[in-house]
Amino acid sequence: MIKPGDARLRYDVVDVFTDRPYAGNPLAVVHGADRLDTAQLQRIAQEFNLSETAFPMRPTQDGADYRLRIFTPRAELPFAGHPSVGSAWVLARDGAIGIGEAVQECGAGLLPISVDQAGATLTGGPARLGAELDAAELAAAAGLDVSDVDGAGAPGIAGCGIEFAYLLVRPDAVSRAMVEAAAAKRAGVPHGLVVVSYDSESNAAHARMFAPNLGVREDPATGSAALGLGVWLADRGLVGDGDTRYVVSQGAEIGRPSTLDCTVTVEDYTVTRATVRGGVVPVASGTLATPST
Incomplete structure (x- = not known):
C-alpha cells in the first residue's frame, strides 16, 4: 500500500445539480487512488466531510470506461447520483473519457452515463x-x-x-x-x-x-x-x-x-x-497527503 510521503493525490471539488458555484451538492473527486485500501479511502472521505467523496479508478469489468468508489464520512456506498454525475463530468473535462456516452462501473453494476459540456445524465440501475x-x-x-x-x-x-x-x-x-x-x-x-x-x-x-x-x-x-x-x-x-x-x-x-x-x-x-441530469460547476482543486495504512 502507499505510505505517507510516497505521493500526493490530486483532487477536485465540484458542485453538482446546479449551474453556479456554492449551490447544489458539493463533491470531492480524488484521482489516482487505485492502490489505496478501503480504510485509507474512508479516511480521505472523513477529511473532506462532505456528503460523498468519489474515487475514479481503472475499470475491472468488460464494457466499463472507469470504476467509481463512493464514500460518505462513515461508510462506502454501492452507488450514488451526485458522485456519478460530478465524477463523469470531471473525467470528461480532463480527457479521461470523452464527451458523450460512457459506462460507469460501481457497486450497482454497469450504468450508462452521458456527459455534456455543462453536466451529465445518469441512467439508474434496475428498478x-x-x-x-x-x-x-x-x-x-x-x-x-x-x-x-x-x-x-x-x-x-x-x-x-x-x-x-x-x-x-x-x-x-x-x-x-x-x-x-x-x-x-x-x-x-x-x-x-x-x-x-x-x-x-x-x-x-x-x-x-x-x-x-x-x-x-x-x-x-x-x-x-x-x-x-x-x-x-x-x-x-x-x-x-x-x-x-x-x-x-x-x-x-x-x-x-x-x-x-x-x-x-x-x-x-x-x-x-429512469434518468437524472444535473449541471456541474468546478469550485476548487489541489493535492492532499496520502493517509497511512
Whole structure:
C-alpha cells in the first residue's frame, strides 16, 4: 500500500445539480487512488466531510470506461447520483473519457452515463420496490404529524441502484421536516428517508433527503433518491405509461438550492428506465497527503 510521503493525490471539488458555484451538492473527486485500501479511502472521505467523496479508478469489468468508489464520512456506498454525475463530468473535462456516452462501473453494476459540456445524465440501475411503511411512524420520525401526510401515495421503499424510504406529504410540511436517526431506523428506513411533495399536474417535486445513520444529516441534492422517486411514483400510479419528465427541487432549506431533471419510462405498469441530469460547476482543486495504512 502507499505510505505517507510516497505521493500526493490530486483532487477536485465540484458542485453538482446546479449551474453556479456554492449551490447544489458539493463533491470531492480524488484521482489516482487505485492502490489505496478501503480504510485509507474512508479516511480521505472523513477529511473532506462532505456528503460523498468519489474515487475514479481503472475499470475491472468488460464494457466499463472507469470504476467509481463512493464514500460518505462513515461508510462506502454501492452507488450514488451526485458522485456519478460530478465524477463523469470531471473525467470528461480532463480527457479521461470523452464527451458523450460512457459506462460507469460501481457497486450497482454497469450504468450508462452521458456527459455534456455543462453536466451529465445518469441512467439508474434496475428498478426495485420494497415494503410499504407505516405513515404515522414515518411522519413521527420526520418530526411531522400524520395529518401532514398526503394520502395520494402510500409510503414505502423504492430504488434504482440504492433504496430509500419515501414519505409523501403536503407541500407546506416539507420544510418543517427534521428526521431523528433512531426513530427513522425503527420505522424501517434503509439508506435514507425522502420527505417529498409532488404536483401531478406540473410533475414538480419538492424533496428533502435525510440519512443521519450514514453521517448525512440532510443532503442538498440526491440523484439516486430522485431516480428512486420515479420508481415510487410509477408504482403509486402518480405517473402513467410512457416517458414522464419530472423536476426535483432540493436543498433550499440548507442554503444549497439544487435542481434535478429526471425522466421515468413505464411500460405496462413497469419501470424500464429512469434518468437524472444535473449541471456541474468546478469550485476548487489541489493535492492532499496520502493517509497511512
